[in-house]
Amino acid sequence: MKNFNATSDLWTLIQWVGRVxxxxxxxxxxxxxxxxxxxxCELLCSFVITREFSPxxxxxxxxxxxxxxxSIPLVTCSxxxxxxxxxxxxxxxxxxxxxxxxxxxxDEIVAKRRxxxxxxxxxxxxxxxxxxxxxxxxxxxxxxxxxADTESxxxxxxxx
Amino acid sequence: xxxxxxxxxxxxxxVDLSTGKITKEELPWDWARQYIGCRGINSKIxxxxxxxxxxxYGPDNRLIFGVGPLDGTPVGMGRMSVTALxxxxxxxxxxxxxxxxxxxxxxGYDNVVFQGTADSPVYLNIRDDQVELxxxxxxxxxxxxxxxxxxxxELGDRDIQVRCIGPAGENLVHSAMVVGNLNRAxxxxxxxxxxxSKKLKAVAVRGSGGVQVADPDRFEAAYFKIRxxxxxxxxxxxxxxxxxxxxxxxxxxxxxxxxxxxxxxALQMQFDEAIDKCSGEELLKKYAKRPRAxxxxxxxxxxxxxxxxxxxxxxxxxxxxSALELCFTSLLGIENLSAAMLGRTLCNKMGLDAFEVGxxxxxxxxxxxxxxxxxxxxxxxxxxxxxxxxxxxxxPKIARREGxxxxxxxxxxxxxxxxxxxxxxxxxxxxxxxQLECMPQRNFYFAALGVGTSExxxxxxxxxxxxxxxxxxxSPDMAKELKLDFDLKDVFIARKKEGKGTFLKFMTDTRxxxxxxxxxxxxxxxKLNLDFRYWLELFNAGTGLEYSLDELIQCGExxxxxxxxxxxxxxxxxxxxxxxxxxxxxxxxxxxxPLDQETWDFMLDEYYEKREWDIKTAIPTRKKLAELDxxxxxxxxxxxxxxxx
Numbered sequence: 001m002k003n004f005n006a007t008s009d010l011w012t013l014i015q016w017v018g019r020v021x022x023x024x025x026x027x028x029x030x031x032x033x034x035x036x037x038x039x040x041c042e043l044l045c046s047f048v049i050t051r052e053f054s055p056x057x058x059x060x061x062x063x064x065x066x067x068x069x070x071s072i073p074l075v076t077c078s079x080x081x082x083x084x085x086x087x088x089x090x091x092x093x094x095x096x097x098x099x100x101x102x103x104x105x106x107d108e109i110v111a112k113r114r115x116x117x118x119x120x121x122x123x124x125x126x127x128x129x130x131x132x133x134x135x136x137x138x139x140x141x142x143x144x145x146x147x148a149d150t151e152s153x154x155x156x157x158x159x160x
Numbered sequence: 161x162x163x164x165x166x167x168x169x170x171x172x173x174x175v176d177l178s179t180g181k182i183t184k185e186e187l188p189w190d191w192a193r194q195y196i197g198c199r200g201i202n203s204k205i206x207x208x209x210x211x212x213x214x215x216x217y218g219p220d221n222r223l224i225f226g227v228g229p230l231d232g233t234p235v236g237m238g239r240m241s242v243t244a245l246x247x248x249x250x251x252x253x254x255x256x257x258x259x260x261x262x263x264x265x266x267x268g269y270d271n272v273v274f275q276g277t278a279d280s281p282v283y284l285n286i287r288d289d290q291v292e293l294x295x296x297x298x299x300x301x302x303x304x305x306x307x308x309x310x311x312x313x314e315l316g317d318r319d320i321q322v323r324c325i326g327p328a329g330e331n332l333v334h335s336a337m338v339v340g341n342l343n344r345a346x347x348x349x350x351x352x353x354x355x356x357s358k359k360l361k362a363v364a365v366r367g368s369g370g371v372q373v374a375d376p377d378r379f380e381a382a383y384f385k386i387r388x389x390x391x392x393x394x395x396x397x398x399x400x401x402x403x404x405x406x407x408x409x410x411x412x413x414x415x416x417x418x419x420x421x422x423x424x425x426a427l428q429m430q431f432d433e434a435i436d437k438c439s440g441e442e443l444l445k446k447y448a449k450r451p452r453a454x455x456x457x458x459x460x461x462x463x464x465x466x467x468x469x470x471x472x473x474x475x476x477x478x479x480x481x482s483a484l485e486l487c488f489t490s491l492l493g494i495e496n497l498s499a500a501m502l503g504r505t506l507c508n509k510m511g512l513d514a515f516e517v518g519x520x521x522x523x524x525x526x527x528x529x530x531x532x533x534x535x536x537x538x539x540x541x542x543x544x545x546x547x548x549x550x551x552x553x554x555x556p557k558i559a560r561r562e563g564x565x566x567x568x569x570x571x572x573x574x575x576x577x578x579x580x581x582x583x584x585x586x587x588x589x590x591x592x593x594x595q596l597e598c599m600p601q602r603n604f605y606f607a608a609l610g611v612g613t614s615e616x617x618x619x620x621x622x623x624x625x626x627x628x629x630x631x632x633x634x635s636p637d638m639a640k641e642l643k644l645d646f647d648l649k650d651v652f653i654a655r656k657k658e659g660k661g662t663f664l665k666f667m668t669d670t671r672x673x674x675x676x677x678x679x680x681x682x683x684x685x686x687k688l689n690l691d692f693r694y695w696l697e698l699f700n701a702g703t704g705l706e707y708s709l710d711e712l713i714q715c716g717e718x719x720x721x722x723x724x725x726x727x728x729x730x731x732x733x734x735x736x737x738x739x740x741x742x743x744x745x746x747x748x749x750x751x752x753x754p755l756d757q758e759t760w761d762f763m764l765d766e767y768y769e770k771r772e773w774d775i776k777t778a779i780p781t782r783k784k785l786a787e788l789d790x791x792x793x794x795x796x797x798x799x800x801x802x803x804x805x
Contacts, residue, residue, distance in 0.1 A: 036451035036461060039259070043234055043456055046370070047380070053233050054370025055266070065318055066342050067309055069450060069465045069477070095387070098451050098460040124444045128451040128461035129405055135393030136401070 011049055011082070025105040028075045028093060031116065034100035034130055037064050037071030041092035041101060048083050048091055060092060079103055099130025166374035167229030167703040168192050173269045173291060175284060177358050178219055178276030182291050187270050193705070194789065196676035197228035199253060200719040201271055202243035206251070207722055207793070209275070212729045212800055216247045217332065217357035223274040225264070225323070225363060228678040229703050232265030232371035235383060238455030239678035240264075242323075242338050246349035246617070248574075248593035249730045251723050253616045255675055256338065256346030257454035257481075260321040266367025278359040283324070285315065286365040296361035300330060303509040304339040311364050324362035325352040326511025328559035332356055334572035335513040335594065336559075343463070343479035343508050344454070348619045349594055352511050374704030382697040389686050389694070390458050396633055397685040399625070404459040406440035408483030408682075411598075412490070413439050418654075419750035420600035423490040424545045425522035425587055429603065429748045434495035442497055443480060452479050454680065462682065466501060473498045473552075478505035482682075486598045487518025492525060493545030503551055510559035517555060519595035520573040527584050539565045589740045592617045592732070599626075601743035603752045606651065606660050609763050613664070613737045615723040623667045624681045628652065629689050642691060642709070655752075657759045661766030666690075672716035672723075718788040721780045724773070725793045729800060734778040737764060774805050781805055 045058030059077035064070065081090035093103045102112050112132065120126045123138050131138075163170065165187070172185045187201075195201045202224045214220040224243045230236045240261035246252030264272070267288050274284075281296040299307050304326040312320050321340065328336035329352030336352030337345040373379040388394075392401050402410045415421040416435050423431040436442065447468055451461030468476040478501060488500035507514040521543075527533040528543040535541070541550050557566035568576055573595050577588035589596045594617025601608035610623035620626075628634075631648040639648065646666065650659035670692060674681055677699060688694055696712050699705070707715075738744075739755065747753050768775045772784040782804050785794045794804050 033450055036453040036457075036463075038453040038455060038457050040234060040456040040458075043262075047376070050370070051376040052370045052372045055262075056368060057370070067305070097453065097458050124448065125405060127448050128444065128464055133392070133460065134405075135391075 026079055026088070026103055026108075027105075028077060028079045028090060029102050029104070029109050030073050030075065031100050031102065031113065031130070032072050034098045034116075034128075035071045035073060036098050036100070036128075037062065037066075038097065039064075040095055040097065041073055044095055045077075045092055048081065073101065075101075097133070098128065099133035162186065163189055165192070165703075166372055167233075168197060169265060169268050169270050169371075171269050173272045173286070175272065175274050175291075175293070176276045177274055177278040177282065177293075177360060180278075180293055182293070184269075184291075192229070192703075194715060195719060195722075196673065196699075196715050197270060198226045198231070198239070198676045198678045199228075199241040199243070199255070199672065200676035200715065202226040202241050202253070203251070203719055203723050203726065205271065205273055206243055206245065207726055209273075210245050214245070216245050216249065216354060219275070219277040219358075221245050221354060221357075223351065223354050223358060223360070225272040227261040227264050227270060228676055229270075230677045230679070230698065232262040233373060233379070233383075233702065234456035235386070235677070235679055235698055235702075236261060236265075236455065237457055237678075237680045237683075238262055239675070239680055240346075241675060241678070242346050242351045244351050244354040245726075245730070246351070246594075247332075247334060247353055248349055248617060250349060250592050250594070250727050250732060251616045252347065252349040252351050252354065253619070253723075254338065254346030254348050254351055255621050255678070255681075256323070256340065256344050257457075257680060258321070258341035258344035259455050260323050260340050260363075260365060262371075262455050263319075263321040263365045263367050265371050266369045267365055268367065268369055272363065274355075274358055274360060277357065281359050281361050283311065283360065283362040283364060286363070286367075288366075288368055299324075299361045301327065303327065304511050305342055305509050307362055308340070308342065311362055315364065315366075317366055320364050320366045322362050322364045324511075325355045325360075326509060326559060327556075328511040328570075329353055329356035330361075331559065331561045331570070333512065333559060333561065333570040334575070335516040337511050337513050339508055339511050343481050343505075345508060345511070345513070348513065348515075348597065348621075349617045350513070350516075373702045375701045378701035379698065382694065382701050386688065386694055386698070387458055389688055390683060395686050397629060400685045402440075403462060403682065403685075405461055406444065407462040407464065407480055409440035409443055409480060409485055411483045412486060415486075415598075415600065416490075418600075418603065419748065419752065420603050421486070421490050422589075422596070422598055422600070424493045425491065425519075425526045426589060426742055427526070427587075427749070429600070429750045429752070431490035434489070437495055438485065438489040438497045438500070443485075443501075447498070447501065448480075452481075457680070457683075459683065468498050468501060471498055473502045476502045476505055478502075478508065480504070483598060484514040487515050487522075488551060491518050491522050491598070492547075492551060494548045494551065495546065496548055499548040499552065503555060506552070506555040510556055512555065512559050515597045516572060516595055517551075517558060517569075519589050520569050520576060521551060521554065523573045523577060523584070523588050524569060526587050527580065530584075532580065532582050532584050537565065539563060541565070586741045586745075589742060590618075591739065592736055594618055596740065601739055602748050602755050603750070604654050605657055605755065605759070605763065606654070606663060608739060608743065608755055608760075609660050609664050609767060610667070612739050612760070613764070613767060615720075615727050621675065621681050622671055623664060624671065625684055625689065628663070629686055633687055634690060638691070642693075644690060657762050658766075660763050661768075662770050664767055665770045668720055669713055669716035672719040673712060676715070676719060714788065718790065720771075721785065721788055721790060722793065724778070724780055725785075725790070725797065728779050728797065728802060732778075734764065734768075734776065737778060777803075779804060
């Protein structure tokens, strides 16, 4: 067979069968304004699938334009991952340094988005890292009365 | 049958710019085994192919782009090394992060060697096996941001990675940089000007392949171990979280508190009056918009995409990647962070080393205040400390050598001070013709020794970080197992001369390994700093070699000795391993006495002795070179009439 990759194609098949048997309500979502564009998800995903570092072969592709400061991970995966952590979070989500990739059902995703917007309004640190990735408690500054970020929340979910 | 490489790609691309001939050579297995890759193999190629005393701007110089065996994996972090014989005649070596190096690996090469000089501007386009030199006359004169965009548009691919020079490199400005990904720059000792002298505007690369490691499962486990050490919540290194979110600007406040911050050309060592206006917190609060990072960096936001929305510099965008703002705020006495950020963006666009501009201007400002430079020299500019308009105005002019004064500054602080004379050499902060990089000396003996003895001029990446992990993290048993021959408590004390030489040998050897693998030295936190078993495991799992700890660190020592031989061949000796006059003669205003000659000699003696170099000349001994399989080096030095004992 042309370009047959045992690991990759079998894994796609298993994922497909799994989705039919037990549809998951969880999906991988992206908060694009937190993405640092490091391409780690792209590379690690390809390694999980093919056991070689070959970013074109993963289930994530990062669309990136430095000149416009744009980086958007396009995820084409349901989130079932052989390297998932005990809570079921796929490797790309656990390894994302800023917390831009989140895994959950609709309610969890909405709650995380709300948490981010609320905390960003009082603490500028959360413009570069997600509150759920930052390890220490952060106390809001008294003097800092910045308005909340007015950008509209964009949901970049391409899960199926 | 050709050897199967894991990690490495096993191919070197050689481009002769004079004839336009492009050849693909096999990477000698011995080089990979002995010099690892990246910085190591670059230095090896430079030693082999460049003869003593050549003209750095001539066709005989080499410009080498190198990536290492772990580039293209998440460990490599996009680090690469650019090497050439610098215009100061010392080793020109610069590490760059970003996204270029994995792309070169995916295209299937380990190193790209440029030789000769092109007749008219060209750029190299690498797309897997197809490599071509293309006309770059339409790119000549454009800044690095425009060049990158134009190449990507021309070749029709947004993901093409570019390393290019700006106007500074084209005009042979001392320590011009090789820039890419808009804000990633490399070449402390000026490699952009070597690239400019070769009329090479850019190197564009796009690859579609992948990188294979010898044992994927073992490699994965070793990688996860490193990620575990660097976790923000459990890492025992107090710099870890701060650097991960604030990046290099975290140094501003720390240096200020320690009395280490070069302020007004190091006349003062604290910038208390404006520290709140220029700190990393201010950057986060006012300007940071989004996190940015190099390839697969585990740190969320060592760099930040910033936007200035108000004030005179509104509309400036850019990326805060390292501590460059230090040299545009405290060093020049400028109390405005946004001016420094605009300065950084301008430097990146022009392809200039911000440290070069900072230290040269600081020297000029002090000379002006002391009356040695007058308004007739500066073409009417009131060049006093704190003059931010002059900084913003001069950066593009220096890069384009517009006007006599800008051209005078473009030659660097060492040349400017030498031609001005009248004692102004005393406040020219340079070593080996290369300006400092905001690392303190009087109050920080280890950093002083690192700066003074570096083969590439002052370059903190060769011995970073300046402190070991907390002694409690490395138990005495563990220290014995790792064969650490220095007292961890000793090296922790900033102003103690004993033990610094021994520590520097360990640090420079291991950093040579790290920069050859490569890995980002700014992530050498916690145990990773000293416990090289993490790296050994990654290297063995990645390449399929079975090295012991000693063998791996010996590779680093070999690289260090070879690099020393390169500058010995160019005439550098012990007396060139020195510090700026100010650090050795003037006390600092924070009450720290100068680092006197006696202390300096003591530390140098210890360092050379530990390295088994000749204490009188700093030339590696015959015995040491033989031990490192560098007999050929001994032979060549002797044919040049250099006595090797």
